[in-house]
Amino acid sequence: MTNPRLSSMPSLRRQHLLAEFSGLKQACPEGIFLSLTPGDPTLWAGVMFIRKGPYENVILRFQISFPDSYPQLPPLVTFSTDLFHPLIAPLTTYMYTTDIQDNGTVSATDDERLPPGGYSLRHGFPGWFGRRSRAAGSSQTPRIPATPAKGGLSSVTQTPDSKATAASLTPGASQSSLAGGVSTYEVLRYIRSTFDDEEVLDALPLEAAGNPGAWYAWKTRQRMLGKGPAAKDAEKPEEVAPAPVEGEEKEAQEESAPATEETKPKSPVVPTTPPVAARNPAEWNWEGVWETRVKKGIATSMSESILYGGVAAGEELIHFLPMEEGDIATAKENLLRTLGSTI
Structure with a gap:
């Protein structure tokens, strides 16, 4: 039976995905190890x-799920491993990446929402996002954002130490230079850097986070350790307002007092209960949260049954054996003995 997704995707793009997979x-x-879904090069x-x-x-x-209009639209990266990470939406909730408008409001459209486990690519590849950019270029076909989202970084470029770095995007860049120039290799390398490079995590803006709670927890962790921009901001001395000159304070109080204060009778003060306002996540106590959640997530990821077999064959990707160091050394010796003549 023909896959409906394949029938809607142009054959040239299907061949492009197959070529990219072969290169990887x-x-x-x-x-990173990849497997192609049989009969569906888009998954x-x-x-x-x-x-x-x-x-x-x-x-x-x-x-990784590639849309029909890829590379004009970004692929959807979904993690099935439950991990506390600023860019991964929790598996138990429905999160979305946000776009902070000039008037301070925060919202997200349906095409920018992240499903449970969804990974936010907004920081590494802002050219794929930004509603205002898409609205400005809506008259063009196909649509493409003209300017990068606020606080984001551009497409990743390779460095000698294989770290993901960013280069600025030129406003008004063409479709081919903006979207067509991003390869899956760059996307994968950027994703890996957000797990093994603290500098990349420190550079993440809140509006690019898939899990705002993990973002605040990471910032708190870095501040407690004296690392990252958060620690540098905490070390800056607070500006102290100069003390008022003697006599000026009294004059200021007299000027600010109402003129009819002495003539009006004082009404009895009625005690009121202040409304309980929801606390901003930035005001929560995040100390130790990142360490606890991440340590638990790492331990869980290393004990998943799918890694060691015993699951449905359709879900098998690669299996491992829980071996001790001595067993690993013996296996290496046997392998070298067998292949010694050809190495």
Whole structure:
């Protein structure tokens, strides 16, 4: 039976996805392994191993779904591993990336909403997002944002140490230079950097977060450790207003008092209960939250049954054996003995 998604996607784009997947089989970012869904090149399954950084030793399972209009629209990256991360929407809630308008309001449209486990690409690839940019270019076909979203970074460029860095996007960039120039390799490398590079996490703006709670928890963790921009801001001395000159304070009080204050009779003060306002997440106590949640998530990711078999065959991607160091050393010796003549 023909896949309805394949019938709506142009054959040239299907071939482009297959070519990209073939290229990633030869040169994929370190620690990332991909599998193509049989009969559907628009759905990829993957596993990611993080070997350094704040999320060291976590094992992440994810899927990449490419829309019909890719690369004009971004792929949807969804993690099935439950992890406390600023860019990953929690599996138990329905989150969305936000866009802070000039008047201070925050909202999101349906096409920008993140499903449970969805990963926000807004920070690394702002050219794919921004409603105002899309509205400005709505007369063009196809639509493409003209300017990057606020606080975001542009497409990732490779560096000698394989870290994801950002270069500024030129306002009014053409469709081919903005969307067509972003490869899946760059997307994967950026995603990995948000798990193993503290500097990338420190640079994340709140409006790009898929999980605002994890964003606040990370900022608190860095401030407590004296790292990142949050710690530098905390070290800045607060500005103290100069003390008023003697006599000026009394004059200011007299000027601010109502002129008819002495003539009006004083009414009895009626005690009122102030309304209980919802606390801003920035005012919550986030101390120790990031460490506790992430440690638990890493331990859970390493004990998932799918890694060691015993699940449906359709969900199998790659299996591992829980081996001790001695068993691993013996296996290496046997492998070298067997392949010694060809190495």
